[in-house]
Amino acid sequence: MSVNPRHHILSVLVENKPGVLTRVAALFSRRGFNIVSLAVGPTEEDRFSRMTIVVDADESPLEQIVKQLNKLIPVIKIGEIAHDEGVERELMLITLKATSDVRGQVTELTAIFDAKIVDVGHEAMTIMVAGEADKLDSFTELVRPFGIVEQQRTGRIAMPKLARQQVKLRAVKTART
Amino acid sequence: MKLTGAQALIRSLEMEQVEVMFGLPGGAILPVYDPLIDSSIRHILVRHEQGAGHMASGYAHATGRPGVAMVTSGPAATNIVTPLADAYMDSVPMVVVTGQVPFSVIGTDAFQECDTVGITMPITKHNWLITNPQDIPTIVREAFHVATTGRPGPVLIDIPKDVANMTMDWYWPESVDLPGYKPTTKGHPKQIKDAARLICQAQRPVIYAGGGILKARAAEALRAFAELIGAPVVTTLMARGSFPDSHELCLGMPGMHGNYTAITAMQKSDLLIALGSRFDDRVTGKLDGFAPDAKVIHVDIDPAEQGKVRRPDVPIVGDCKIVIEELIKATKSEISKTSKPDLSPWIAQIRQWQKDFPLYYNQEEGGLLKPQFVIEKLREAAPDDTILASGVGQHQMWASQHWKFEHPYTWVNSGGLGTMGYSVPAAIGAKVGRPDRMVWAVDGDGCFQMTAQELVTATAEKIPVKIAILNNAYLGMVRQWQELFYEERYSEVYLSPDLPDYVKWAEAMGCVGMRVEDAGDVETTIEKANEINDRPVVIDFRTDYREKVYPMVAAGTSNDSVILDPAMTERAGR
Ligand SMILES: Cc1ncc(C[n+]2csc(CCOP(=O)(O)OP(=O)(O)O)c2C)c(N)n1
Ligand SMILES: [Mg+2]
Numbered sequence: 001m002s003v004n005p006r007h008h009i010l011s012v013l014v015e016n017k018p019g020v021l022t023r024v025a026a027l028f029s030r031r032g033f034n035i036v037s038l039a040v041g042p043t044e045e046d047r048f049s050r051m052t053i054v055v056d057a058d059e060s061p062l063e064q065i066v067k068q069l070n071k072l073i074p075v076i077k078i079g080e081i082a083h084d085e086g087v088e089r090e091l092m093l094i095t096l097k098a099t100s101d102v103r104g105q106v107t108e109l110t111a112i113f114d115a116k117i118v119d120v121g122h123e124a125m126t127i128m129v130a131g132e133a134d135k136l137d138s139f140t141e142l143v144r145p146f147g148i149v150e151q152q153r154t155g156r157i158a159m160p161k162l163a164r165q166q167v168k169l170r171a172v173k174t175a176r177t
Numbered sequence: 178m179k180l181t182g183a184q185a186l187i188r189s190l191e192m193e194q195v196e197v198m199f200g201l202p203g204g205a206i207l208p209v210y211d212p213l214i215d216s217s218i219r220h221i222l223v224r225h226e227q228g229a230g231h232m233a234s235g236y237a238h239a240t241g242r243p244g245v246a247m248v249t250s251g252p253a254a255t256n257i258v259t260p261l262a263d264a265y266m267d268s269v270p271m272v273v274v275t276g277q278v279p280f281s282v283i284g285t286d287a288f289q290e291c292d293t294v295g296i297t298m299p300i301t302k303h304n305w306l307i308t309n310p311q312d313i314p315t316i317v318r319e320a321f322h323v324a325t326t327g328r329p330g331p332v333l334i335d336i337p338k339d340v341a342n343m344t345m346d347w348y349w350p351e352s353v354d355l356p357g358y359k360p361t362t363k364g365h366p367k368q369i370k371d372a373a374r375l376i377c378q379a380q381r382p383v384i385y386a387g388g389g390i391l392k393a394r395a396a397e398a399l400r401a402f403a404e405l406i407g408a409p410v411v412t413t414l415m416a417r418g419s420f421p422d423s424h425e426l427c428l429g430m431p432g433m434h435g436n437y438t439a440i441t442a443m444q445k446s447d448l449l450i451a452l453g454s455r456f457d458d459r460v461t462g463k464l465d466g467f468a469p470d471a472k473v474i475h476v477d478i479d480p481a482e483q484g485k486v487r488r489p490d491v492p493i494v495g496d497c498k499i500v501i502e503e504l505i506k507a508t509k510s511e512i513s514k515t516s517k518p519d520l521s522p523w524i525a526q527i528r529q530w531q532k533d534f535p536l537y538y539n540q541e542e543g544g545l546l547k548p549q550f551v552i553e554k555l556r557e558a559a560p561d562d563t564i565l566a567s568g569v570g571q572h573q574m575w576a577s578q579h580w581k582f583e584h585p586y587t588w589v590n591s592g593g594l595g596t597m598g599y600s601v602p603a604a605i606g607a608k609v610g611r612p613d614r615m616v617w618a619v620d621g622d623g624c625f626q627m628t629a630q631e632l633v634t635a636t637a638e639k640i641p642v643k644i645a646i647l648n649n650a651y652l653g654m655v656r657q658w659q660e661l662f663y664e665e666r667y668s669e670v671y672l673s674p675d676l677p678d679y680v681k682w683a684e685a686m687g688c689v690g691m692r693v694e695d696a697g698d699v700e701t702t703i704e705k706a707n708e709i710n711d712r713p714v715v716i717d718f719r720t721d722y723r724e725k726v727y728p729m730v731a732a733g734t735s736n737d738s739v740i741l742d743p744a745m746t747e748r749a750g751r
Binding site for chain 1: 298323
């Protein structure tokens with residue numbers, strides 16, 4: 001799998017309170033860093049949410065960002081999930097121009113990608129694809145010739161791989177202020 | 178017990194032992210000002226909200242307790258943005274309460290609405306928008322906890338008017354529950370050991386003491402540590418007073434306008450022991466030329482300071498006082514095991530620099546009044562524990578250089594943000610916190626004009642601060658840069674010595690106003706000022722506008738190229 005070495009996946013456990021997303025996002029933008037993708041959702045505990053942030057940055061500014069993130073009061077814990085140590089998934093909904101003459105081809109591709117047709121119109125179809133980011137990329141490239149009407153992706157979520165010995169969530173949070 | 182949100186807020190401040198707050202009311206905060214009438218808390222009515230913020234900061238500097246300010250929404254909240262940014266840079270514990278338009282109309286561009294929480298997010302340690310009156314005690318408790326623990330800093334509580342008017346059931350939380358906030362205070366034992374080992378190997382150690390020493394109330398520990406290891410101590414602009422200037426190991430201030438010995442000792446050092454300091458660019462000069470041979474032990478309670486600027490050989494996250502005490506223990510045990518190098522050649526080298534390159538100025542008889550001379554005379558006439566505040570500019574550097582600091586918490590200044598107009602309100606705040614102390618402010622003519630109106634507050638509230646304006650008729654520091662780096666092309670820096678008339682202005686504000694033009698009148702005028710205890714005093718010292726701050730390390734150059742006063746070099750025949 002091809003991964004961009006500048007892309008880092010941060011898994012950030014935060015308090016589930018208003019304004020937390022702004023605080024986190026502002027830390028990146030203030031330093032001129034681009035967030036590649038961001039997914040936020042509830043966790044097994046009501047009190048906390050999990051943010052999965054894919055950020056484009058070099059190691060050393062990233063270290064400073066992580067430390068600054070740690071200083072935010074509502075941030076509980078930050079882990080970086082290395083690409084080979086995590087399970088990453090993303091979901092995409094994509095609407096294609098698909099008149100009756102090409103539907104067969106689209107359906108075939110959908111099957112190959114283990115994707116799902118979730119809506120069908122007279123001249124278009126909406127397909128749901130889940131998987132690693134580059135699988136979604138490939139699917140997009142393959143269906144592009146049909147004409148993409150609209151596309152949406154959720155942003156990545158990730159979990160550490162259940163290694164047989166130990167969960168490898170690289171704890172970046174060591175000490176805090 | 179049922180209370181309104183406003184009553185609960187004031188009650189919570191009382192529970193936090195707030196004795197004084199600085200502020201100015203208005204529409205959105207009106208409900209909170211009402212229960213204040215029945216409260217034990219003293220309120221000082223300022224003339225501009227910036228004044229309230231800097232007063233809270235001066236109070237915090239002088240007392241170590243959090244400064245509290247309260248203002249209304251919109252323009253009042255934006256007026257206090259500068260003090261928040263200032264306190265954030267200098268890690269000053271402050272709690273600011275702002276009124277907000279009713280929660281029901283937030284987001285409708287209501288009268289005097291602004292997104293205070295959004296605006297102040299990057300310049301506060303944390304901030305809160307209260308949406309439910311029932312949360313007030315919890316939030317106030319959290320706010321004081323966050324402001325005063327870990328690396329201290331300002332926090333802000335925004336309270337919408339309708340929330341202040343609603344009722345709640347009073348309670349006081351037993352503890353704070355912030356799962357994401359657990360400052361580390363104790364140093365890691367292995368790091369402490371490693372540090373002790375480095376300390377016992379160093380031949381040219383320098384202790385680089387920063388403002389964190391004062392925040393951690395670690396001045397005594399610092400002294401014991403320095404004496405134990407026999408290392409010289411530099412005190413940064415934020416740390417002046419944390420180690421007595423009269424101590425034989427004290428080298429004074431390093432950095433852009435530090436003295437030659439402090440700068441050079443750091444440059445030549447083989448071990449920098451950074452205690453609560455943050456390698457500010459004004460201290461390091463050009464970074465890749467800074468202290469090239471030095472290993473670094475960095476003690477700071479903020480993990481984000483570790484490696485932010487200079488990568489330490491031994492990072493220690495923890496409270497300065499606790500860690501220094503741990504270091505003392507570990508170093509003692511290390512010394513008992515190994516032999517520590519003899520530091521006397523290093524100290525001898527330092528003594529030579531001190532002898533060859535002292536701070537220099539020359540007050541000629543009958544010549545124009547030198548600002549440094551004024552500061553020396555102020556110092557001589559003031560009690561040892563006098564608190565000195567300053568503005569930002571040349572006068573600030575001279576004050577830090579020429580005042581002799583003997584006690585912690587006697588220096589109140591704006592270091593990180595460099596906020597002109599800081600000194601008058603900060604001096605007032607310091608005097609409110611320490612009414613037993615004499616409080617002087619050394620101010621510039623430019624700075625004075627930014628916040629002087631707070632002297633009206635001082636007169637009204639009987640806060641007898643003393644202000645020495647070093648009136649050089651210029652935005653002197655900017656003039657100095659234009660003289661040295663812009664071919665003497667003076668662009669928009671002239672102010673005039675007598676517009677405004679500072680004496681009349683002082684008198685109009687209920688202060689005693691005096692003027693000094695000749696060096697011969699300096700002492701008698703200061704004596705007069707020191708005898709006045711029932712109102713503020715302002716002295717307009719007409720100083721030599723040509724005087725520049727030396728030594729100087731020009732911006733972007735290395736600390737190896739210290740520019741000394743040309744007049745001194747000439748005199749010494751170098
Ligand atoms: C609010 C603010 N505006 C501008 C500056 C830039 N600045 C730094 S020092 C200075 C001149 C200060 O003049 P004055 O108070 O007369 O002090 P002097 O340098 O003459 O002693 C200026 C304009 C600043 N630090 N703060
Ligand atoms: Mg001036």
